[in-house]
Amino acid sequence: MRIQFAPLRIPLQRRLQTLAVLQWIFSFLALAQCCLVIFVLLLLTDYWLIAALYAGWLYLDRDTPSSGGRRSAWIRSWVIWRYFRDYFPITLVKTAELDPEHNYLFGFHPHGILVAGAFGNFCTEATGFSRLFPGLTPYLLMLPFWFRVPFYREYIMCGGLVSSDKQSANHILSQEGGGQVAVVAVGGPPESLDARPGALTLSILDRKGFIKMALKTGAHLVPVFSFGENELFNQVENPPGSLLRTVQDKLQRLMGLAMPLFHARGVFQYNFGLLPYRSPIFTVVGKPIPVTRNLSPSHDDIERLHKLYLDQLTRLFEENKIRFGVPESSHLVLR
Template structure:
């Protein structure tokens, strides 16, 4: 409900208050918003209180969502975790890394997870303060740079690599990840000397059924145009019970082994391509090693686009 409606509701509330006797509240908040504009990219306002809300445990148990560790993460290093696939809502990404309900702090001692999401969400009044309190950050270079340089070691920045474009390929029974042309996260990892870690969430694509429009069709072009303007894709999807409730399918989020990455102030294209290729190979290996134990048939393929 918050994913679909809270942002819009916050906009409506902000405008509505301007035309009531409570207009000073909106005016004061607008002044605060201008003064606080860059806070999300400078460390935000993360609070343990929100990350440990009891409701997140109910969210975890609804599916259920499980976090699986395959290797240690050294707290003396920084990391960029590439999360795949996006799915419709990224339920596994938020529950595992945007809250403490899946036990990530106990599983990886000394590691501080930070989920990077669409930067436009931090322009929504009231909503921005809510998501900042859960430890969400804009997926911008300035924000990533701050997390990887100003907060010591042990930072694990989680990026949903495929983003909104990948959500358009989300459908049950298909494991498609958009990563071939996504190299920016590798460049950032090299610039700040952060190790790369592939993460795959088995079951993420099973939570909703989506109408997939053919490439180059008018409806798909409209989706792509909307995505390019607004930053997110308008998916036509349905779940069970009142349509918007996701199916109760287990989501198993597997964290792979870290890929050592050297620090390069100005990485070359060859270096970026080299570590990008290693990352894709590690992601494929992670998928095929765990697909059977996570409920997929041996014949299931991972499609890289």
Template sequence: MKTIIAAYSGVLRGTGSSILSALQDLFWLSKSKVEKQLQIISVLQWVLTFLIMGGRRSQWVRNWAIWRYFRDYFPIRLVKTHNLLTTRNYIFGYHPHGIMGLGAFCNFSTEATGVGQKFPGIRPYLATLAGNFRMPILRDYLMSGGICPVNRDSIDYILSKNGSGNAIIIVVGGAAESLNCTPGKNSVTLKNRKGFVKLALQHGADLVPVYSFGENEVYKQVIFEEGSWGRWVQKTFQKHIGFAPCIFHGRGLFSPNTWGLLPYSKPITTVVGEPITIPKIDNPSQREVDFYHSMYVNSLIKLFDKYKSKFGLPETEVLEVN
């Protein structure tokens, strides 16, 4: 047990290769099997953090070797389609939420997929539930990766008092969208989600649609129909607490053929679309918000349609916008 703990600590310090060698000598496993176990450990620690628990930004933390094992477990890939100007600020709309937003975390809160190299000079901040920041240890852990509370004060500060080159990633569909995520389904909760557009207008921050192909494939969920007691319970939690409890499962720790908390190792490909230039309007009218919201929805659909066949979906697949 002490050896395993020491190995895990070594990975956090970025000494992945020496740990591989030590584990091979200890357990007589092949390199590929040891790497697979490290991938499982890296994903499990984040899943447990997400479920049980709920600093400042650190490039050292964002570059931990453990995140590369996390990336390779699925694997997760980040696709850039356009350059982003460092003289502008951005709001990325991330879709779909999935159960845990694993693609959003890996791509924008770590450097495992090379976001800093693909978008030089851009500082990504993944926005998540403000309640996660009430616990001191978890708060510092999240902030070290560039995660911020999804509240008005935090977003206003980043977009108005932190210079340019900032990108806030908002999982627009939120808890409501997570209730409908299931393998084989591509749907987003977006029709009545317009607050992020209003924020973009007030700060003159360009909007960037982002779609993650495969985000809904990594967990299987029990979907409760509208009007059922199960959906009532979920919506009640969502209204009063801010998140919706989902009944889901992935694979077991020791076997992919058993149920457990580990996500299935299905590929997740996150495509960052073309930015939409947004003017700065201190008090945008509802008509202006609706206009740019419509532009955003159309851009997201075009992004989905352009790349769907490249990542395993048939040309007939349609993105459902709710």
């Protein structure tokens, strides 16, 4: 295989975009491990008191990730996120007005490998969320495991990331006065194992916890489809039933984390590496589905709203697919 190297003369803007995405990849794949190592090293050196005091802080602050987190408007507005946005680029598309007097549960699809669209649109202000949806505050739900990592938890909460446990979602969606948005990647980590260019498979038929949460809090449901999310990385072939997929599924059930073997391009060449491809992402926010609060929803209530949500999600995809580069013959596969 002939390696295709990047040209030596590349505009500074593009180099800065690559750097922004490189630090994002590092944050997702290695920063947590680095933070844990730093914490352990502090414990084993003369600086152990710092680690001990921080451990005390972790205990006192343990409920914050499930109580709305600790966002920072300054960090969400860093200029680096604009370079991150322009690398792909990422565009947030509004299709309907959302009344800030209500709370909303955004169902984000598909999960992709690293949910780049969800991060860029809802954890930063690079795509203008506050301008498009004034009065709304978005929170992206993330696996609780990551909020147990020293130092790392402080960084991710600054962007508006919060724990994905029930207590966290309930806290956000039960706020009086409205204006709160909980963003859930409905397919979760298992869906990332199907993420590859051209894939339109969503793991959603058995995922009804978010429906029940919407009913119990009265939060309006909003389907969100991120066109281009699966085009960012290739993935080693792992069809259901294969040895690799069997191992990945077992690891996911054991650890709660998916382990997709993905690859795309590098920093100085285009053939292999962990940087995503420069492929556009269009995150389309659909119309809200009004939900009446029901503290004790029945099985039929959940099934009825779940079916309505699937119908609205499918309609959102079908109405926008040609506009955003998906062949007319392509359709969602729900499983």
